[in-house]
Amino acid sequence: MKHLLTATAAAALLAAPALAQDDTVKIGILLGFTGPIESMTQGMATGAEFAIQEINDSGNFPLGTVEPVRADSTCIDAAAATAAAERLITSDGVAAIIGAACSGVTGAVLQNVARPNGIVMISPSATSPALSDAEDDGLFFRTAPSDARQGEVIAEVLAERGVNEIALTYTNNDYGKGLADSIQSAFEAQGGTVTISAAHEDGKADYSAEIGALASAGGDILVVAGYADQGGQGIVRAALDAGAFDTFQLPDGMVSDSLTDTFGSEIDGSYGQIGGSDSEGGVTFAEMADEAGFDATGAYTAESYDAAALMLLAMAAAGSTESAEFKDKITEVANAPGEPIQPGELGRALEILAEGGDIDYVGATAIELVGNGESAGNFREVEVRNGEFETIGYR
Amino acid sequence: MDFLNALVALLNFVVVPATAYGAQLALGALGVTLVYGILRFSNFAHGDTMAFGTMATILFTWGLQAAGISLGPVPTALLALPAGIAAAALLVLGTDRAVYRFYRRRKANPVILVIVSMGVMFIYNGLVRLVIGPGDRNFDDGARFIFTVRDFREATGLDEGVGLRTSQAITVITAVIVVAVLFWFLNHTRTGKSMRAFSDNEDLALLSGINPERVVMVTWLIVAALATVAGVLYGLDKSFRPLTYFQLLLPIFAAAIVGGLGSPLGAIAGGFVIAFSEVTITYAWKKVLEYLLPQSLEPSGLVQLLSTDYKFAVSFMILVVVLLFRPTGLFRGKSV
Numbered sequence A: 001m002k003h004l005l006t007a008t009a010a011a012a013l014l015a016a017p018a019l020a021q022d023d024t025v026k027i028g029i030l031l032g033f034t035g036p037i038e039s040m041t042q043g044m045a046t047g048a049e050f051a052i053q054e055i056n057d058s059g060n061f062p063l064g065t066v067e068p069v070r071a072d073s074t075c076i077d078a079a080a081a082t083a084a085a086e087r088l089i090t091s092d093g094v095a096a097i098i099g100a101a102c103s104g105v106t107g108a109v110l111q112n113v114a115r116p117n118g119i120v121m122i123s124p125s126a127t128s129p130a131l132s133d134a135e136d137d138g139l140f141f142r143t144a145p146s147d148a149r150q151g152e153v154i155a156e157v158l159a160e161r162g163v164n165e166i167a168l169t170y171t172n173n174d175y176g177k178g179l180a181d182s183i184q185s186a187f188e189a190q191g192g193t194v195t196i197s198a199a200h201e202d203g204k205a206d207y208s209a210e211i212g213a214l215a216s217a218g219g220d221i222l223v224v225a226g227y228a229d230q231g232g233q234g235i236v237r238a239a240l241d242a243g244a245f246d247t248f249q250l251p252d253g254m255v256s257d258s259l260t261d262t263f264g265s266e267i268d269g270s271y272g273q274i275g276g277s278d279s280e281g282g283v284t285f286a287e288m289a290d291e292a293g294f295d296a297t298g299a300y301t302a303e304s305y306d307a308a309a310l311m312l313l314a315m316a317a318a319g320s321t322e323s324a325e326f327k328d329k330i331t332e333v334a335n336a337p338g339e340p341i342q343p344g345e346l347g348r349a350l351e352i353l354a355e356g357g358d359i360d361y362v363g364a365t366a367i368e369l370v371g372n373g374e375s376a377g378n379f380r381e382v383e384v385r386n387g388e389f390e391t392i393g394y395r
Numbered sequence B: 001m002d003f004l005n006a007l008v009a010l011l012n013f014v015v016v017p018a019t020a021y022g023a024q025l026a027l028g029a030l031g032v033t034l035v036y037g038i039l040r041f042s043n044f045a046h047g048d049t050m051a052f053g054t055m056a057t058i059l060f061t062w063g064l065q066a067a068g069i070s071l072g073p074v075p076t077a078l079l080a081l082p083a084g085i086a087a088a089a090l091l092v093l094g095t096d097r098a099v100y101r102f103y104r105r106r107k108a109n110p111v112i113l114v115i116v117s118m119g120v121m122f123i124y125n126g127l128v129r130l131v132i133g134p135g136d137r138n139f140d141d142g143a144r145f146i147f148t149v150r151d152f153r154e155a156t157g158l159d160e161g162v163g164l165r166t167s168q169a170i171t172v173i174t175a176v177i178v179v180a181v182l183f184w185f186l187n188h189t190r191t192g193k194s195m196r197a198f199s200d201n202e203d204l205a206l207l208s209g210i211n212p213e214r215v216v217m218v219t220w221l222i223v224a225a226l227a228t229v230a231g232v233l234y235g236l237d238k239s240f241r242p243l244t245y246f247q248l249l250l251p252i253f254a255a256a257i258v259g260g261l262g263s264p265l266g267a268i269a270g271g272f273v274i275a276f277s278e279v280t281i282t283y284a285w286k287k288v289l290e291y292l293l294p295q296s297l298e299p300s301g302l303v304q305l306l307s308t309d310y311k312f313a314v315s316f317m318i319l320v321v322v323l324l325f326r327p328t329g330l331f332r333g334k335s336v
Helices: A002-023 A038-058 A078-092 A103-117 A147-160 A174-189 A208-217 A231-242 A257-267 A280-292 A301-318 A323-334 A346-354 B002-039 B046-066 B077-105 B110-132 B149-156 B166-188 B190-200 B202-207 B212-237 B242-247 B249-259 B264-282 B286-292 B308-325
Strands: A024-031 A065-072 A096-099 A121-123 A140-145 A165-171 A193-200 A221-225 A248-250 A271-275 A339-341 A359-361 A379-385 A388-394 B145-147
Touching: A024 A038, A024 A078, A024 A301, A038 A065, A038 A280, A038 A301, A038 A346, A065 A078, A078 A096, A078 A103, A096 A103, A096 A301, A103 A121, A121 A301, A140 A147, A140 A301, A147 A174, A147 A248, A147 A271, A147 A379, A165 A174, A165 A208, A165 A231, A174 A193, A174 A221, A193 A208, A193 A231, A193 B308, A208 A231, A208 B002, A208 B264, A208 B286, A208 B308, A221 A231, A231 A257, A257 A388, A280 A301, A301 A323, A301 A346, A301 A359, A323 A359, A339 A346, A346 A359, B002 B046, B002 B149, B002 B166, B002 B190, B002 B212, B002 B249, B002 B264, B002 B286, B046 B077, B046 B110, B046 B212, B046 B242, B046 B249, B077 B110, B077 B212, B110 B242, B145 B149, B145 B166, B166 B190, B166 B212, B166 B264, B190 B202, B190 B212, B202 B212, B242 B249, B249 B264, B249 B308, B264 B308
Parallel strands: A024 A065, A024 A096, A096 A121, A121 A140, A165 A193, A165 A221, A221 A248, A248 A271, A339 A359
Antiparallel strands: A271 A379, A379 A388
């Protein structure tokens, strides 16, 4: 009797983890639930879990039931984010991680946890250009475009409009500096000249001194990599007042109605671009989210959905939850060739994969992975006409 | 022609903005210097007194705008200015009654009063942000330009242009009027003379029957008026945001010390010295030099001594140099 009991207990002990491993695939959701972007993070996690839910509901996922495990990356504390990621892998036993949210901690988790453990990470929101060149052993992907991508888009737009010389000013933080650097390198690679690249501080009353320097350096157009409600607006005001520049190139931080409300027709002919696409996937995703009762327009919510969907589709395609085996499938399922997959069609995608077919995941953000496994990004081109931003195209 | 272009570019980017900025600093420094000369302490709350007066003026301006009253091409704020001055005067007189008078009666050391004024500064600062919020307020509603750069270019046919904003012209004109009235008051009225006497030698002034409380009250009234006028002009010319007024404290004190603390004439000179130094040192001279120099000598760099990020550092540098070599300032004020 005693023997039997021990044997049963031992069998149960052995069987339980084995069963769990067979039937449950754990996915870590490592986002900044506390800290500077905590208001965005709830929506992002909901987006990712929504995709997981859809996969589970379809019943077509070949590797078991998917279970999300949340962990806090804090956005700013690399040590805390690293510890949280360690815990996800060692004690929760996640197969892969969606995250992290902010660029700084994402880099830290990638180097300290993901690479040593050989675990795939897909970040929905880290946009720093530095992550493009980071050593990642092919484990790191992101569904948000790098700021470097916008620099290339801006250089393209400028070239098409025949601009050869630009003056460049940026808000003095990581975003502004990173974007300015990428604009400068992309534009100079095309043979353009950047006459000056000068920082401006936000929150000052007067930018005439900055404009003095920019005007002295000269250029066909002034690129203002700043914020529409902050120094960027002051720069435009001072440039117009001093007659230094009449038209401006406006990156995403500047494309805001508050800018046209302030200046109206004064900045007619200025043009810019902001992340966005006219894809049907975005519309479908918004409708699905509406039905499910969450807001799809939140920052990086759609990107989070795409990150989770891509990860699970790649696992299904590889028939394995081992990062080393499915990491190469991520780019494959994201890009052509194959059957285009919209949001809400994840079940169908799994069926196609089960039959040995090929899919091209389009998703909520019309995603296309380029370079080192990051979203090419889609930009909406706008121009100021009669004091309003008008969409003139997508690229 | 090239010479004219260089001159016009210089006017547009250096002379006109620096003159307007200098006038604003001079008015601010006058207030600081009066408090220092007569009440004998450095009033750190001055920047925030400016912010409070400006805020009151903005609120009255909104009231006037809502009532449909305007001055046409001239900003409505000028009409609201007296009300703003009255509000600021009530505030500083109330503060004097509640705070400064207590320390004055105990003949407190000036250092204590300086620290007290810092406390007052934080209270004013919080008060202003509480009432109007920390954001930007633009309350200039008149015609923006007297003539624009484009008008100028078309009229003269030059490559460069110079624009003159209404607010810049108003700043300079108002500053001249205010300074003229102030000097007339100090030199030709009984109260003004008693203030100067009190400033020169307090004991002697008391012996000759000057009422110290009256002198103090008049001083605060003048300071409130100067602070509000300076603040409103700065806000019209640039924009109103409580924190920038707090940051203005440094150039204002630099101006007052460079000119010589306690010397009204020095405050004005100091204001312009600081403003012109800030602008010329951070200006990129490339454009002007390109017009003036023969092609072979044209500069390839920007010819900028300091990046514009270091604008405030210029005030600091001048301050340090003056304190080292001429602690009484240009106009022989009191040594600090």
